[in-house]
Amino acid sequence: MPIITVNHLKKHYQVHQKDPGLSGSIKSLFHRKYYDVKAVDGVSFSIEPGELVGFIGPNGAGKTTTLKVLSGLLYPSSGDVSVLGYIPWERKPAFQKQFSLVMGQKNQLWWDLPAMESFLLNKEIYEVADDQFKNTLDELVDLLDVKDLLKVQVRKLSLGQRMKMELIAALIHSPKILFLDEPTIGLDVVMQKKMRDFIKDYNRKFNATILLTSHYMDDVKELCKRTIIIDKGKLLFDGALSEIIKKYADHKLLTIVFSNGVEQKDLEKYGVIKEFESPKVVISVKREEAPKVAAKILEKFPVEDLNIEEPQIEDIIREVFTGKDVA
Amino acid sequence: MKKYLTVFHTSWQNEFTYRLNFILWRVRNILRILLTYFLWNGVFLQNNNIIAGFTKPQMLTYVFLVLLVQSIVLSAPSGDSIGGEIGSGELSNYLVKPVGYLRYWFTRDLSSKLLNILFSAGELSILYLLLKPQVILPSNLITILLFILILTLSSLIYFFLEVSTRFVAFWMPEFTWGFTFLTLVFIETLSGMIFPLSLFPPFLLFMVHLTPFPYLIYYPISVFVGTISGISALAVVAAMLFWLVVLYKLSKFIWSRGIRVYASEGR
Numbered sequence: 001m002p003i004i005t006v007n008h009l010k011k012h013y014q015v016h017q018k019d020p021g022l023s024g025s026i027k028s029l030f031h032r033k034y035y036d037v038k039a040v041d042g043v044s045f046s047i048e049p050g051e052l053v054g055f056i057g058p059n060g061a062g063k064t065t066t067l068k069v070l071s072g073l074l075y076p077s078s079g080d081v082s083v084l085g086y087i088p089w090e091r092k093p094a095f096q097k098q099f100s101l102v103m104g105q106k107n108q109l110w111w112d113l114p115a116m117e118s119f120l121l122n123k124e125i126y127e128v129a130d131d132q133f134k135n136t137l138d139e140l141v142d143l144l145d146v147k148d149l150l151k152v153q154v155r156k157l158s159l160g161q162r163m164k165m166e167l168i169a170a171l172i173h174s175p176k177i178l179f180l181d182e183p184t185i186g187l188d189v190v191m192q193k194k195m196r197d198f199i200k201d202y203n204r205k206f207n208a209t210i211l212l213t214s215h216y217m218d219d220v221k222e223l224c225k226r227t228i229i230i231d232k233g234k235l236l237f238d239g240a241l242s243e244i245i246k247k248y249a250d251h252k253l254l255t256i257v258f259s260n261g262v263e264q265k266d267l268e269k270y271g272v273i274k275e276f277e278s279p280k281v282v283i284s285v286k287r288e289e290a291p292k293v294a295a296k297i298l299e300k301f302p303v304e305d306l307n308i309e310e311p312q313i314e315d316i317i318r319e320v321f322t323g324k325d326v327a
Numbered sequence: 328m329k330k331y332l333t334v335f336h337t338s339w340q341n342e343f344t345y346r347l348n349f350i351l352w353r354v355r356n357i358l359r360i361l362l363t364y365f366l367w368n369g370v371f372l373q374n375n376n377i378i379a380g381f382t383k384p385q386m387l388t389y390v391f392l393v394l395l396v397q398s399i400v401l402s403a404p405s406g407d408s409i410g411g412e413i414g415s416g417e418l419s420n421y422l423v424k425p426v427g428y429l430r431y432w433f434t435r436d437l438s439s440k441l442l443n444i445l446f447s448a449g450e451l452s453i454l455y456l457l458l459k460p461q462v463i464l465p466s467n468l469i470t471i472l473l474f475i476l477i478l479t480l481s482s483l484i485y486f487f488l489e490v491s492t493r494f495v496a497f498w499m500p501e502f503t504w505g506f507t508f509l510t511l512v513f514i515e516t517l518s519g520m521i522f523p524l525s526l527f528p529p530f531l532l533f534m535v536h537l538t539p540f541p542y543l544i545y546y547p548i549s550v551f552v553g554t555i556s557g558i559s560a561l562a563v564v565a566a567m568l569f570w571l572v573v574l575y576k577l578s579k580f581i582w583s584r585g586i587r588v589y590a591s592e593g594r
Contacts, residue, residue: 013590073419073591093425101423108420110337112344117337124333125426 002046003177003209004070009079011040011065011233039065041233042079047211049176052203054224055213058321062233063213064103067179070211071101083177097126100175104182107166109154115165116150119172126173133172140168143198160191167198178202180212184219196222217314231321241313248316252290254283256297257305270297279304284311330426331434338404338438353446356394357454363390363521364458379525384461385552389523391451391462392548397520398443400481400543405432409493410507413585414500416592429578433486440482465551473560477547480567484539487574494578497585500592513538519545525554539570 016032018024040062047053055063068074069081072088072095081088086095109118123133141147144164149157157165163183170178183199184192200223203210214220220227221241229237229244237244254271258279267273270293271285285293290308298306342349367390371383381389409432412418421428455462465471492510496503514520517540524535524545535541546563549555555563 068419068591071419071423073422073589075587091422096423096425099423101419103419106416106419110341112341113337117340121330121333121337122424124330125424127330127425 001049003049003084004047004211005080005082006046006066006070007044007080009040009043009066009069009081010038010077011062011069011074012077013037013039038233040069040076040230043230043233043235045228045235045238047209049209050203050207051226052199052210052224053212054220054227055211055230056215056217056220056227056317057213057230057236058215061231063230064181066230067101067181067211067213071099071179072096073101097173098175099177099179100170100173101179102166102170102181102183104163104180104185107154107162108169109162109165111155112153114151115154115157115169118154118165118169122169122172128173132174136172136174137168140171143201144168160187163187163191163195171202174206176208178208178210180210182214183212184214184216192216192218199223217317221313229317229320236320244313244316244320245310248320249311250287251284251311252287253309253311254285254290254294254297255305255307255309256281256283256301256303259302259304262301267297331430334431334434335438338435339442342439342442349442349446353443353450356397356447357450360390360394360454363393364460368460379523380554381523381525381552384463385554386523387460388462388464388552389548391454391460392551393520393544394451395444395447396478396481396544396547398447399440399478400485400547401514402440402443403436403486403489404439405436405486406489406493406507408432409490410496410500410503413494413496413589414503414592416590418589419591422586422591429490429582432490436482436486463552465553470550470553470556473564474547474551477542477550477564477567480564480571481543481547484567484570484574485543487571487578488539491574491578491581494581494585497581497588513540514543517541518543519548523549523554539574542567542570 013036014034015037016028016034018028018032039060043062043066055066057063065074069076070083070088072091075089084095084098086092088095109115110121119137122128128136141150144167146161146164146168149161149165154162154165167183180199184195187195196219199210199212202208212219212223225240227237227239227241227244228235237247239247251271253274258281261278262281264273264276267281267283271283271289273281274284275282283293294306294308297303364387367383367386370378371386375383378386412421418428421431465474489510492506493503495506517524517535517538519541524532524541527535542563546555546567550560550563
């Protein structure tokens with residue numbers, strides 16, 4: 001039984017346009033030109049309990065909009081959505097007690113008070129029992145290593161520390177489903193790593209279903225067995241990250257180090273030259289021709305080193321998004 | 328409703344982190360009261376009769392009571408926050424939780440009201456000891472109960488009036504401040520905050536009564552000082568109940584429409 005099902009979800013917005021400058025502002029007072037933004041345009045997927053799924057796509061792809069519909073913040077233009085058996089935008093308390101939404105750029109903590117006050121308030125809002133609150137809090141504080149920060153005014157915390165507190169506030173009611181929107185945005189490399197470890201642990205320990213959006217590939221590569229790629233409101237791919245390579249990469253990369261100089265034009269007939277920094281050259285060749293081409297080059301040129309590699313996932317995805325080379 | 332009790336005391340703590348703002352806000356209120364007090368004192372020196380239906384003690388009591396009544400009715404941090412929260416997408420924080428947005432904010436208002444009541448009671452005592460004005464107090468318990476009932480209705484009317492205007496932010500997030508100022512101007516001029524509305528010429532007085540504003544300050548105090556009593560006081564209560572229902576329904580209606588166009592912006 002899937003815990004989340006989304007069927008042909010569409011969310012279209014009307015956005016008004018304003019010409020630049022003051023005259024444009026005055027004009028827009030009297031009549032506004034509207035255009036339709038198809039933030040989500042016919043997306044379907046379903047997610048099983050305990051899955052950790054990554055949502056990737058460029059800015060404005062529709063990732064956050066999808067999460068907002070799943071959390072009940074937005075009413076869809078059309079389509080069916082069921083989360084834990086509820087229709088999210090009815091915002092039933094019984095549903096709200098079972099999930100949490102964390103947005104990397106939004107905070108829910110009371111800025112002028114220590115984070116502990118926000119946790120206590122959430123405890124009451126979610127009607128968490130005293131001993132359960134204590135256990136969950138201890139566990140989270142331990143996992144995130146923030147014991148000394150609980151009594152510090154939130155405004156005095158660093159971004160990384162605040163993000164940890166935001167997570168605690170979001171998890172204090174032990175949600176079954178967690179929507180994480182850009183959880184690592186703005187964090188330094190060390191904090192990003194810690195955040196990833198935490199998400200992974202949390203998923204494993206509590207068997208929580210987690211949906212996360214990110215535009216850092218590392219987040220997804222490290223965390224998610226399953227990836228959903230969307231762009232311009234449409235679903236492009238849904239499956240294991242390694243499948244993307246098979247599906248989209250119709251070429252391989254030959255990296256060759258020559259023992260003495262070669263001319264670029266002598267190599268052009270073998271494939272597309274991606275990099276030419278004599279003596280090192282990277283050539284992109286058709287997947288099935290890679291061994292043949294490599295053999296030919298070895299035969300014709302003095303080669304010191306030769307490597308046949310899959311292209312980087314980042315590169316493939318970039319090509320998918322820019323509409324090039326989609327097989 | 329333990330969750331709202333926690334909202335109440337968390338909000339109370341939050342008010343204390345802004346104590347300097349709070350004290351300056353109180354100072355502003357006191358200065359205004361002093362100004363009108365000296366004005367009316369001067370006017371009654373020239374003419375010791377009845378002005379706009381008020382005797383001198385009634386008028387001076389009116390002036391002082393503005394301090395208390397506005398602390399109760401108009402203390403509402405919700406008005407400063409709701410529009411902004413809708414425009415910035417912060418509303419999302421509440422929408423995902425099992426908490427009522429309006430109940431949440433009304434609770435925070437109550438917390439602010441209590442703080443302001445305590446302060447205004449202290450200030451009134453000090454002002455009374457310093458100025459020793461002639462004031463009158465209600466002679467019977469019924470008037471006091473009626474005053475409390477009307478103040479409760481006034482606070483609720485103000486709350487729903489204010490949230491209805493702030494919900495405009497669902498459609499025009501950049502216009503919230505404009506609307507806030509507009510309601511503020513109406514409240515300052517038409518609620519009786521500066522002088523009793525009975526000073527208005529009849530036509531203007533009639534027009535003002537087509538709005539909910541006189542019920543915020545003018546009527547609660549008029550009942551307290553006794554210029555309105557008996558059947559007229561009951562008519563006031565009836566009119567207030569009417570406005571309360573209208574504004575409550577209006578705010579619910581605007582909310583239910585607004586929440587459908589809410590875009591949870593800011594990302």
